[in-house]
Every structure is written in structure tokens, then in C-alpha cells.
Amino acid sequence: MKFPVDFKEKYINLLGDDAPAFFEGLQTEAIKAFRVNPLKENYKNIEYPLDSPVPYVSTGYYGSVSGKSLEHQTGYVYSQEPSAMYVAEVGDIQPNEVILDLCAAPGGKSTQIATKLDNKGLLVTNEINRKRAGILAENIERIGAKNVVILNESPQKIAQKITNYFDKIFVDAPCSGEGMFRKDPDAMKYWHKDYPAECATRQREILTEAMKMLKPGGELIYSTCTFAPEEDEQIIEWLLKNYELELVPIKKYDGMDSGFPAFADNNPEMEKTVRLFPHHFKGEGHFIARLKDKRESVNSGVKIEKRNKKKKEKLVFRNLNKEETKLWIDFENATFSHQLFDIGDLSCWGDKLFYYPSSWPNIQNLKFIKPGFQVGVFKKRRFEPAYGLALAIKSTDTQKIIDVTQDEWENYVSGNIISLTERKSKNGWYALRCNGHIFGFSKLVNGTLKNFFPKGLRFNR
Numbered sequence: 001m002k003f004p005v006d007f008k009e010k011y012i013n014l015l016g017d018d019a020p021a022f023f024e025g026l027q028t029e030a031i032k033a034f035r036v037n038p039l040k041e042n043y044k045n046i047e048y049p050l051d052s053p054v055p056y057v058s059t060g061y062y063g064s065v066s067g068k069s070l071e072h073q074t075g076y077v078y079s080q081e082p083s084a085m086y087v088a089e090v091g092d093i094q095p096n097e098v099i100l101d102l103c104a105a106p107g108g109k110s111t112q113i114a115t116k117l118d119n120k121g122l123l124v125t126n127e128i129n130r131k132r133a134g135i136l137a138e139n140i141e142r143i144g145a146k147n148v149v150i151l152n153e154s155p156q157k158i159a160q161k162i163t164n165y166f167d168k169i170f171v172d173a174p175c176s177g178e179g180m181f182r183k184d185p186d187a188m189k190y191w192h193k194d195y196p197a198e199c200a201t202r203q204r205e206i207l208t209e210a211m212k213m214l215k216p217g218g219e220l221i222y223s224t225c226t227f228a229p230e231e232d233e234q235i236i237e238w239l240l241k242n243y244e245l246e247l248v249p250i251k252k253y254d255g256m257d258s259g260f261p262a263f264a265d266n267n268p269e270m271e272k273t274v275r276l277f278p279h280h281f282k283g284e285g286h287f288i289a290r291l292k293d294k295r296e297s298v299n300s301g302v303k304i305e306k307r308n309k310k311k312k313e314k315l316v317f318r319n320l321n322k323e324e325t326k327l328w329i330d331f332e333n334a335t336f337s338h339q340l341f342d343i344g345d346l347s348c349w350g351d352k353l354f355y356y357p358s359s360w361p362n363i364q365n366l367k368f369i370k371p372g373f374q375v376g377v378f379k380k381r382r383f384e385p386a387y388g389l390a391l392a393i394k395s396t397d398t399q400k401i402i403d404v405t406q407d408e409w410e411n412y413v414s415g416n417i418i419s420l421t422e423r424k425s426k427n428g429w430y431a432l433r434c435n436g437h438i439f440g441f442s443k444l445v446n447g448t449l450k451n452f453f454p455k456g457l458r459f460n461r
């Protein structure tokens with residue numbers, strides 16, 4: 001691997017005796033890993049070996065997984081390199097917290113945060129780039145979390161609507177990506193001498209907005225995948241100077257380094273942050289800091305606009321009409337063994353049915369990909385369940401399940417129907433399951449399971 005001359009010079013200066021080992025580390029093979037998903041039933045029932053756990057992430061394992069596997073497609077596994085997995089761990093997520101992941105696609109941290117929330121509290125996950133936000137939405141849908149709102153906005157726009165609100169904010173910042181050179185050598189193409197300083201300017205802009213949204217006493221988790229001091233310790237130094245924040249020490253496991261005080265005016269506090277160097281640690285390059293807001297209260301108070309179901313014309317959502325209410329309740333009764341949602345927590349956006357409790361913030365005028373959890377869609381006097389609903393239920397939620405073989409699953413995800421020649425079931429909606437993994441809803445009509453696998457997700461194995 002040929003590094004830019006300025007990059008080499010910079011790190012020879014910064015790392016001194018450790019520089020040769022640093023460059024050598026960047027030439028070795030990237031480490032692969034994945035996480036399992038406790039939101040799923042029997043979540044360790046997967047074909048991948050779980051004999052090599054990542055020591056600091058209870059759901060993490062070394063090894064690679066295929067994006068076309070049943071396990072990935074049903075959200076049982078998520079491929080993520082081991083350093084990136086430490087960020088959400090550092091955030092120490094507790095169920096019921098209200099969390100913002102401001103720079104979220106493709107969703108490595110958000111999927112981990114959502115599984116830790118365990119469907120309690122709320123995750124607002126945001127990605128500014130429309131295409132990447134779509135990928136984020138697909139990954140969130142697979143993991144089966146019901147308490148996630150997916151926005152596609154600039155941090156500025158969100159901060160205009162929601163202030164002093166979130167318990168925790170993750171800023172996994174767009175950065176110069178030096179820590180990814182080994183995994184993705186193409187990342188080097190964008191690098192030039194001034195690139196880290198340019199990225200730092202953008203990082204300060206994003207953080208300025210993030211700080212407006214953090215509630216007093218809340219926590220900011222800042223991370224990058226770069227080694228550049230301008231984007232790491234010096235950003236933290238800037239935060240400490242400009243806001244009432246204090247660093248919370250991060251536990252260091254084998255091979256993890258502390259941040260370098262020398263990179264930020266010799267501030268000894270930097271020891272509380274963590275640096276992950278590929279030549280010291282089994283993972284890619286990363287930097288993580290955890291900061292706590294010291295304010296007890298704020299003068300302006302919390303600003304979130306609660307939704308007002310009566311002001312129909314101004315809202316994203318509207319109430320269900322009588323027919324829609326009946327269609328949903330009939331479907332729920334026919335399909336599930338218990339009530340899945342409180343009817344008061346359901347709203348319509350156009351013809352789509354969403355779970356969106358009234359305690360969640362009003363996202364009117366913000367661009368979104370998914371304004372809450374999509375339950376299904378109303379179509380000419382009938383209700384059709386959403387693909388994501390199947391991924392969010394367990395076998396104990398329904399007796400209407402049909403088990404299919406691996407071959408039938410492969411056939412189905414490529415867009416085909418399944419013919420049930422030997423199995424006798426009544427016509428209607430069923431959850432489909434393969435090897436214990438529920439993978440979608442289908443309508444059985446006279447022995448044929450119609451294909452409801454989303455067209456945009458279809459693939460051949």
C-alpha cells in the first residue's frame with residue numbers, strides 16, 4: 001500500500017519510534033467481525049460460529065458474514081468491524097433513554113443502539129445523504145426495532161425543531177477516514193494535507209448543532225475513524241473550551257490506547273478518551289470520547305413540539321378513520337395471539353399505518369425516511385402488513401406461521417411464489433419462517449404463498 005507522502009511525514013513526526021509499526025499495521029489484513037441481535041428470538045441460533053467472542057462487546061464475534069445469508073436478511077447478524085462496535089458500548093445505553101444518532105448511515109451504531117434499547121425509549125437516527133439514509137432504513141428494518149424514527153436531514157434543521165431533548169447524542173462524524181485505509185484503500189484517494197483540517201471544520205459545525213439538542217446532564221459520544229489529532233483530541237479540546245462538558249473516562253481493554261494529551265495543548269484529560277490503532281489493537285483505526293453535560297437546567301427549557309392529533313391539516317400523521325381501525329383490528333385479531341399495539345399509538349401517514357406514540361417528538365417539516373415503525377398499508381378495503389412487521393415479531397406472537405425450507409426461502413427472496421402442495425392451511429395471511437427465523441408475511445391463496453418480499457430487496461443466492 002502506497003501512502004501519500006504528506007501522510008507519512010505527518011505520522012513519522014507525530015508517532016516517532018512507533019511510526020514504523022504504525023505503517024506496517026496499516027498494511028496487514030483488516031479484521032472482520034459481526035454482532036448478533038438479542039431482539040430476535042433464539043438469537044444465537046445461527047449458522048455462523050460463535051467461538052471467537054469480541055471481549056468488550058457482549059454481542060460481538062470475530063468472523064465474516066454474508067449479506068445474502070438468511071441470518072443477515074432476517075437481522076440476526078450485522079457485519080461490523082470490531083473497533084466500530086466499541087462506540088455504542090461506550091455509550092452505556094439504558095432502555096427508556098431517548099437517543100439521537102446524528103450521522104448514522106449505514107447504521108452500524110444505530111442498529112447496536114436499538115438492540116440495547118430493547119424497544120423501550122426512542123432512537124432518532126439521522127443521515128444527511130438520501131441514498132445512504134435508504135440503506136440505513138433497510139438495516140434498521142431488518143433488526144426488528146419498533147422505536148426508531150429515521151430522518152434524512154441536516155443537523156441544523158433538526159436542531160431548529162428539537163432542543164435540549166436527548167439523553168444521549170452520538171456523533172460518529174464524517175472524517176478523513178485514515179483508520180479505514182487498510183479496509184478500504186480507496187479512502188486514501190480523498191486524502192490531502194489539509195483534508196483533516198477541512199473535516200474538523202465540518203465536525204465543529206455538526207457538534208454545534210448537536211449541543212443544542214442535548215438535554216442538561218445528557219451525554220455526547222463523539223467518534224471518528226481517523227488518526228488525525230485535528231479531528232480527535234483537538235475537537236474534544238474545542239468542545240471542552242466552548243461548552244459545559246466534562247470527559248467521562250472510557251475503559252481500556254487489551255490493546256486500546258488512551259488519547260494523547262500532547263495532541264491537545266498537553267491537556268491530561270485526553271487520557272480519558274480512547275484511540276484504537278491497528279498495530280496495537282485487533283480492529284481498524286478509531287477514536288472515541290464520552291462527554292457529560294454539566295448543566296443542571298437551561299433557561300430556555302426543553303423544546304419539542306408534541307403532536308396534536310386535532311390539528312390534522314398541519315401534521316405528518318392523521319388519525320385512523322373507522323374503516324381503517326376495523327381493518328387493523330380484524331387483522332390483528334386474526335393474526336396475533338395478543339394485542340400488538342395500543343390503538344392510540346397508531347397513526348396514518350397517507351395510506352400507511354405507523355406506530356408512533358404521542359410522546360415522541362413532532363417531526364413535521366423534517367425530511368424523513370420512516371416516520372416511526374411501519375405496521376402496514378391500507379389498500380382498497382383491505383390491510384396489508386409491512387415487511388418490517390414480520391421482522392419485529394416473534395413466534396410467540398402468532399400461531400399463523402408456515403415453515404418453509406431453505407430452498408423455498410431462496411426462491412422466495414428472488415421474487416417467486418411458494419406452492420404448498422402437501423401442506424393444508426386456510427387462506428389468509430401467515431408469517432413465513434425458515435430455520436426458526438421469521439422472514440416475511442405472505443398471503444396464502446389456495447395453496448400458493450404469494451410473494452410479498454419487497455421488490456427493491458429481492459436477490460438471487
Ligand SMILES: C[S@@+](CC[C@H](N)C(=O)[O-])C[C@H]1O[C@@H](n2cnc3c(N)ncnc32)[C@H](O)[C@@H]1O
Nearest residue numbers: 103104105106107108109128129172173174206
Ligand atoms: C462515519 S459515517 C457514519 C457511520 C455510521 N455511524 C455507522 O456506524 O454505520 C459519517 C456519516 O456522516 C454523514 N455526513 C456527512 N456530512 C454530514 C453533515 N454535514 N452532517 C451530518 N452528517 C453528515 C455521511 O453521509 C456519513 O454517512
